Amino acid sequence: xxxxxxxxxxxxxxxxxxxxxxxxxxxxxxxxxxxxxxxxxxxxxxxxxxxxxxxxxxxxxxxxxxxxxxxxxxxxxxxxxxxxxxxxxxxxxxxxxxxxxxxxxxxxxxxxxxxxxxxxxxxxxxxxxxxxxxxxxxxxxxxxxxxxxxxxxxxxxxxxxxxxxxxxxxxxxxxxxxxxxxxxxxxxxxxxxxxxxxxxxxxxxxxxxxxxxxxxxxxxxxxxxxxxxxxxxxxxxxxxxxxxxxxxxxxxxxxxxxxxxxxx
Amino acid sequence: xxxxxxxxxxxxxxxxxxxxxxxxxxxxxxxxxxxxxxxxxxxxxxxxxxxxxxxxxxxxxxxxxxxxxxxxxxxxxxxxxxxxxxxxxxxxxxxxxxxxxxxxxxxxxxxxxxxxxxxxxxxxxxxxxxxxxxxxxxxxxxxxxxxxxxxxxxxxxxxxxxxxxxxxxxxxxxxxxxxxxxxxxxxxxxxxxxxxxxxxxxxxxxxxxxxxxxxxxxxxxxxxxxxxxxxxxxxxxxxxxxxxxxxxxxxxxxxxxxxxxxxxxxxxxxxxxxxxxxxxxxxxxxxxxxxxxxxxxxxxxxxxxxxxxxxxxxxxxxxxxxxxxx
Numbered sequence: 373x374x375x376x377x378x379x380x381x382x383x384x385x386x387x388x389x390x391x392x393x394x395x396x397x398x399x400x401x402x403x404x405x406x407x408x409x410x411x412x413x414x415x416x417x418x419x420x421x422x423x424x425x426x427x428x429x430x431x432x433x434x435x436x437x438x439x440x441x442x443x444x445x446x447x448x449x450x451x452x453x454x455x456x457x458x459x460x461x462x463x464x465x466x467x468x469x470x471x472x473x474x475x476x477x478x479x480x481x482x483x484x485x486x487x488x489x490x491x492x493x494x495x496x497x498x499x500x501x502x503x504x505x506x507x508x509x510x511x512x513x514x515x516x517x518x519x520x521x522x523x524x525x526x527x528x529x530x531x532x533x534x535x536x537x538x539x540x541x542x543x544x545x546x547x548x549x550x551x552x553x554x555x556x557x558x559x560x561x562x563x564x565x566x567x568x569x570x571x572x573x574x575x576x577x578x579x580x581x582x583x584x585x586x587x588x589x590x591x592x593x594x595x596x597x598x599x600x601x602x603x604x605x606x607x608x609x610x611x612x613x614x615x616x617x618x619x620x621x622x623x624x625x626x627x628x629x630x631x632x633x634x635x636x
Numbered sequence: 637x638x639x640x641x642x643x644x645x646x647x648x649x650x651x652x653x654x655x656x657x658x659x660x661x662x663x664x665x666x667x668x669x670x671x672x673x674x675x676x677x678x679x680x681x682x683x684x685x686x687x688x689x690x691x692x693x694x695x696x697x698x699x700x701x702x703x704x705x706x707x708x709x710x711x712x713x714x715x716x717x718x719x720x721x722x723x724x725x726x727x728x729x730x731x732x733x734x735x736x737x738x739x740x741x742x743x744x745x746x747x748x749x750x751x752x753x754x755x756x757x758x759x760x761x762x763x764x765x766x767x768x769x770x771x772x773x774x775x776x777x778x779x780x781x782x783x784x785x786x787x788x789x790x791x792x793x794x795x796x797x798x799x800x801x802x803x804x805x806x807x808x809x810x811x812x813x814x815x816x817x818x819x820x821x822x823x824x825x826x827x828x829x830x831x832x833x834x835x836x837x838x839x840x841x842x843x844x845x846x847x848x849x850x851x852x853x854x855x856x857x858x859x860x861x862x863x864x865x866x867x868x869x870x871x872x873x874x875x876x877x878x879x880x881x882x883x884x885x886x887x888x889x890x891x892x893x894x895x896x897x898x899x900x901x902x903x904x905x906x907x908x909x910x911x912x913x914x915x916x917x918x919x920x921x922x923x924x925x926x927x928x929x930x931x932x933x934x935x936x937x938x939x940x941x942x943x944x945x946x947x948x949x950x951x952x953x954x955x956x957x958x959x960x961x962x
Contacts, residue, residue: 383774385775385892385893385894385912385913385916386911386912386913387912388777388912389774389777389778391778398778409894410894466752467743467753468746468747468750468751468752468753471747493774493775493893493894494773494774495773495774495780496755496756496771496772496773496774496775496897497753497755498739498743498755498756499742499743499746499747499753499755500743501743502711502740502743502744502747503743503744503746503747504747505744505747506715506744506747506748507747509821510824511711511712511824511825512711512744512825513711513825514711514739514740515736515740517887529828532736533736533888534735534736534737535735535736535839535841535842536832536833536837536838536839537830537831537832537833538830538831538833539708539827539829539830539831540827540828540829540830540831541710541825541826541827541828542825542826542827542828543824543825543826544824544825547825552887553880553887553890553894553895554886554887554888594752594785595746595750595751595752595753595784595785595786596752596753596754596782596783596784596785597782597783597784597785598780598781598782599768599780599781599782599783600780600781601773601778601779601780601781602770602778602779602780602781603778603779604772604776604777604778604779604919607919607924607937607938607940608937609936609937609938609939609942610939610940610941610942611940611941611942612936612942612943612944613941613942613943617949618943618945618946618949618950618953619949619953621943621945621950621953622943622949622950622951622953622954622956622957623953623957625925625941625943625950625954625957626954626957626958626961627957628941629902629923629925629941630961633902633923633940633941635901635902635922635923636845636869636902636958636961636962
């Protein structure tokens with residue numbers, strides 16, 4: 373079967389985020405870039421599907437040269453080939469233009485299942501997966517924690533949690549699934565895997581190669597514009613609850629929550 | 637020309653969800669500011685009788701698509717039906733709640749309508765007749781003010797953030813029935829089963845009170861004391877990444893940048909040191925309490941109330957104290 377995993381490179385979640393002097397972007401100097409954690413679940417699930425059904429796993433991403441490292445990570449995990457769209461025209465694009473770019477990159481490839489992380493931990497937009505499915509005119513199921521593909525019947529059954537319940541959903545193939553924690557435990561790349569990854573094909577494309585115009589992507593094509601980034605409201609240490617014993621502290625705390633904070 | 641505010645309401649088992657009242661209240665505030673009307677959309681099966689009452693929250697008109705295929709949410713069918721309503725009514729602003737369903741639906745719909753979407757917003761306002769949305773990024777390590785250059789300007793609002801206006805039961809909305817016009821292509825996904833969680837379990841993103849436990853809980857069996865406190869405070873239990881990675885709690889309980897970003901009124905962190913990715917996920921809470929043996933734990937720098945003591949002594953004592961007053 374043919375499987376595509378879309379990935380994004382993001383700042384590691386341990387990163388401190390500082391706003392750049394332009395007021396619209398972040399300082400990138402000290403950032404450690406990693407594959408978006410939710411996308412790792414997609415790569416892992418793609419590899420599991422391949423192990424079960426045979427086939428090819430293609431990893432697709434949009435971004436500058438540093439993104440090559442994250443694609444190589446996926447190749448070292450076991451993916452077969454990579455496609456990276458590198459074009460200054462895609463810079464500062466919103467979810468809509470990234471979905472559009474990805475759609476153009478994958479529309480002529482064979483695919484049964486496309487994986488996207490349910491959201492990227494940088495801009496937290498949680499949009500690209502569903503938008504990409506819409507643009508490709510295929511169904512999608514988001515936030516999947518379990519999936520089972522029946523290739524012969526050309527369908528997938530997936531479980532997704534919603535508030536207070538789990539939906540067991542069935543869809544025809546091809547399908548796009550967005551992945552989240554709980555679906556699997558992504559493997560680490562083995563040393564032989566890392567060696568092999570260096571020889572696996574990794575194509576670089578420009579937007580013109582995908583049949584897109586520069587003004588349709590990146591900042592120019594974006595529907596959403598960032599006006600300003602703002603630091604979060606600073607929380608400072610409040611009071612330490614005093615007391616001779618833990619019981620006394622507990623009693624004082626409950627009293628404070630009731631009478632001072634008026635929260636319980 | 638696009639005008640007015642439209643709010644997509646969410647129902648579950650035929651009941652309107654609380655987040656819809658939050659969005660309607662916010663939508664009405666924006667509509668008043670624009671001097672325009674607010675309309676609403678309600679999809680489901682056998683739900684038409686719920687529509688007129690949305691007038692109490694300020695909707696002048698409610699578009700209702702009542703169709704057996706819309707009984708349970710699926711992205712394509714809902715996006716198709718709402719897309720048809722939006723194309724006809726042409727609202728300037730289209731809002732829904734950033735619930736699990738709202739996030740999924742809004743993204744698919746924005747793709748269909750080729751418009752911009754501000755996801756999971758905490759503040760919406762009007763400037764020069766346009767929507768300006770504030771939304772947390774990096775799980776709250778920064779906020780972005782964004783605008784949308786296309787119509788409708790779409791936004792979803794984070795649960796528990798927008799204030800619900802007291803309803804005016806004397807007001808009733810005009811109900812406009814519309815056809816969903818679903819084709820086989822819109823029904824490629826179907827829900828086979830809705831498996832309900834244990835009764836009474838409140839989702840972290842919608843909880844007013846969260847009692848959360850980390851590595852300091854020492855093992856899964858000890859979460860009972862947090863469950864007890866949460867039960868008294870009518871809250872729910874969360875966990876840090878290390879507790880989830882250790883297999884003590886389910887993934888759906890995780891608070892933080894790779895888990896859920898939460899905004900309860902009260903967040904009680906028990907045995908959680910305060911890793912940066914955890915702090916990002918809970919710093920939007922109104923009041924934060926930290927209980928930890930280690931007085932140097934970073935969590936105390938973010939806590940409104942800190943208790944330096946053994947959580948195994950403090951938490952059960954809190955439960956007893958809370959029982960006296962709740």
